[in-house]
Amino acid sequence: MATVKDHGGQSKAARAVSGGVLLMAGFVMLFFAWGYPTGTVNQMGAGFIPQVIAILICLFAIAIIVIDLRAPQWVDAGGMHWRGLTFVSAAIILFALLVDVAGLVPSMFLAVAVSMFADDQARPLLVLIYTVIATFLGWLLFLVGLELPIPAFWR
Numbered sequence: 001m002a003t004v005k006d007h008g009g010q011s012k013a014a015r016a017v018s019g020g021v022l023l024m025a026g027f028v029m030l031f032f033a034w035g036y037p038t039g040t041v042n043q044m045g046a047g048f049i050p051q052v053i054a055i056l057i058c059l060f061a062i063a064i065i066v067i068d069l070r071a072p073q074w075v076d077a078g079g080m081h082w083r084g085l086t087f088v089s090a091a092i093i094l095f096a097l098l099v100d101v102a103g104l105v106p107s108m109f110l111a112v113a114v115s116m117f118a119d120d121q122a123r124p125l126l127v128l129i130y131t132v133i134a135t136f137l138g139w140l141l142f143l144v145g146l147e148l149p150i151p152a153f154w155r
Contacts, residue, residue, distance in 0.1 A: 007050030026057035084118040091115035103153040104142060109135045 043123025067106055070103035091114040112134045116127040142148045 011153050013069075016065045016068040019061045019068060022064060023058055023061035026054050026061055029057065030054035061102040085118060087118035092099075101149065101154070103151050105135060105139055108138045 030051065033047050033050035036050065037045035038047050038051060039045030041048075091111040094114055095107050095111035098135065101107075109131055113127055113131045116119055116122050116130060139152065142150065
């Protein structure tokens with residue numbers, strides 16, 4: 001069977017392979033997570049979050065496959081967005097390094113602020129407002145709502 005090439009020179013089937021790879025990764029994750037106890041929403045077991053994430057990955061993969069197979073032409077996404085990649089990666093690393101030492105609030109504040117500068121249109125006042133709101137909501141969710149055993153501030 002001949003493959004029909006679209007605008008980007010890549011066949012629809014070749015584009016759908018990325019979704020297929022993601023789908024297989026989701027199934028592998030689900031396979032390994034299936035053996036852990038799930039529990040309930042109020043009393044989550046060790047397998048609850050991995051199973052939910054694996055199912056979500058599988059659903060996203062199916063959506064990618066369907067979109068790629070139905071898309072009439074290839075859409076050029078442009079070049080690599082190095083600024084976004086750099087700032088978001090730095091924010092994740094910063095949070096991971098600081099959360100145990102500085103606590104949730106300072107590490108989340110810094111991580112959100114750094115990630116906001118991935119957008120070259122970011123303005124300091126808007127970054128500050130968004131960072132304060134996101135940090136407050138994070139504190140409210142993780143420390144007040146879920147009562148996670150993470151210190152809010154320095155140990």
